[in-house]
Amino acid sequence: MSPEEWGMSTLKELDYIHPEQKVPVKYNYWDYIDGFNKVLLYENANRKHSWFIKLCANIFDRNIPNWFCKWWTLYGPTIKILPESYKKLYLEWIDVSPKLTRLQEDNIFFEGISVMYFFIEFSIPWIMRWSIEVNTTSEGFPCLQRVFYTKFWSKLLQKNPEGKLHGQEIIDLINVKISRYYDTNTITESQVKDNVDPFKKIARQLQMKKGIISKSEAIALYMEEVKKDLMKNLDFDIKDDTSMASASHTDDTCLAGEGQDIDDEEEDLETILKCYQQQMEESSTNTTDKGKNKI
Template sequence: MEPPWITKGRGRGRGRSSSVVSSRSSYGSSSSSSTPIIQRGGMSLVKLNSKTQEKASSSSSIHLEDIPENNPLYAQLQEFITQKQSNTFAAIAREDTTDDMKTYEKVEKREMIFLLENSDIQRREEPWKIFQRYLLNGLYFPGESYKTWKYYETLLISTGVEFQHFSGYNTGENVYNFSKMIVKQVIHIEDWGISSMTERQISLNNVKMNFTYWDYIQAFDKVLCYNNERHKHTWFIKICAKIFANPMPNWFLNWWSYHGPTIKILPAPFLNLYKEWVKISPDLNKLYQQDHIPYLQQIEQICFFIEFSIPWIHKWIPEVDFTEEQIPCLYRTYYNNFWDKLMKKDPQTKTIYGQ
C-alpha cells in the first residue's frame, strides 16, 4: 500500500517543522495525475490514476524497462524512485520501529489504567488478556462510551494537531501498525473562552459532539492509547516550535513526563549539541530570569526537543502491579526511542538528515 505522504523536511535548522505532503497533494493523488513527478527537457514522468490509464491504454506509453540501462535517464529515474520509496514515513517506520524493547528508554512515570480484582493476580504474566477482559476489543481506556479513541483524535485535529496512520502487512482495515502525531498548537486555558467549561463542537460520523477544555487536556493522553491487535503499535511524535508563540500550560509539562523523551535517547552528536545549547539559549535565560520558572532539567529538555523539532518514537505496554495500598492494578508503561532516520546520511549531501 503506497503511503499518502512523503517526509520532505529533515529537521534542519532551529525550530523548523517537517513539511508534509498530504494525500490530497500531487504525489499519490488521483486528482492530480497530470502533474509531473519528474521532468527532463520536454519529457515528463507522471503518476497515472486508473481513469488516465484507461485513456492512455490505446496510445503509446513508455515505461522504465523501455529505457536502455546505458541511458543517463535510466540511472536518474532509478535513483529518484529509490529515494522516494526510502524517504516515505511508512518505509522509515517499518525500518525503525523494531520490537526490540532494548532499544527503547523506559519512562520513569507510568499511568494506572484501572484497579483489578485479586483473582486477576494469577494471570499477572498475561496483562493483555486481563486488559481485554475488562474492556471490549478496540477500547483502550475506561470512560464514557461515546468518548472513543476516534472522538479524542477528531477533537485534537480541530485544535491544531495532525495525524497520519499507516497499516502494515496482513492487517485488516483500520488496523494500524504505526501512526504519526504532529502538534502544531497547544491551547492555554486563558485562550479557551469564557471558562474552561466553554464548549466547542466537532463532527464525528456525521454526529455533532461537544467538548470542553478538560476533554481537550484528556485527549492528549487518550489518543496515544491506541494499540493494534498485535499489541505492537508505535507512534511517531513531533512538537512544532510554533507552540512557543503562547505560554506553555503546566498540564503540558505533566503530559511530557509520561509521553515525552529525555536526553537519554539522544545519540552523541545531538547530546553534544544539547550540552552547548543549554549554556547559551536566550529562551532558557528568559524562563529562569524573567518568568521565574524553577530550574528544572525537564524544562531544558522539553525546550530543546521542541526548538529543534526533534521527533521521537513512542509506545506503551500494560503491566500488572500493586498500588501503595497493595491493591492489584493494571499500569500503562511508556517507552521512547530516538528516530534513527535523523542519524542517516543524505546520499546527495553526505551529511546526516538531522544536520
C-alpha cells in the same frame, strides 16, 4: 493551546465532526486536555502500542501551558535518547538559550524542562511505545502495569540518496540558533537579576546536563561558578577598601608596586579552589566506591 487561545471561557464548546459518522460532538477546553492525556493510552489495531510524536515548533513562540508541562513529565523523552552529536548541541544550547535564562530569573524550573524546550524549539521527533507487565502494588497485590519507553527517531541519522542526513536541517537549525544567541549577546551577566542565587543557577544548569557530563566535569563547572562569584565580590570589596585608604592616608609610604598584592591574592584563591575541587572529586569517588561495595 492555552485557555486564552481557546476563547472567552474554557467551558465554551466547539464542534468536532467525525469524518465517517458526520455527527457533531460537543467538547470544551477541558475535554481537549483530557483527550490529549488519554490518546497515547489507546491500543491500536495491531496491538503495537507505539507512537510517532513530533511537536510543532510554533508552540515554542507562545507561553507553554502548565498542563502540557505535566503531560511532558508523563510522556516526554529524556535527554539520554539523543545521539552524541545532538547531546553536544544541547549542552551548547543550554548555556545561551534566552528562554531558559528567563525561566531562571523567574524562578521557574522542574526536572526535564530544558529537554522539553529543546525538543519543542527544534521540533525533534521521537518514538514512544508501551507494554504491559505483571507487577505487585506496595501492599503486595498482583497487578498489571503500563510501562513506557522512548527512543530517538533513527531515520534522522540515516542518509538520503544524495548522501545527506535526513535530519541535517534540524542540526543546521540548532547551530544557526546557537550562533544567533551568541552573536546578539542575548545572554549577558547584566541581564541576570540581582536576586538570582548564583549557586541555585549553576545547580540547575548541572541538573539540565545530568546524564551527559561526568561528575568531575560537573564539579569543575560548579567550582568555576564559585570562582566567578567570589572574584566579583572580592573585587568590589577591594576597591572599597582601596578608596577608603586613599581618602584617609596622609603619608607617602604607599608605593605603586604594592598594588600587585591583589594578583597574589587571586593566585592564592585559584590554588584554594583547585585544592577544594580535588577534595570534592576524591570524596565523590569514595562515595561511589562504597556504593559499589554494598551492591
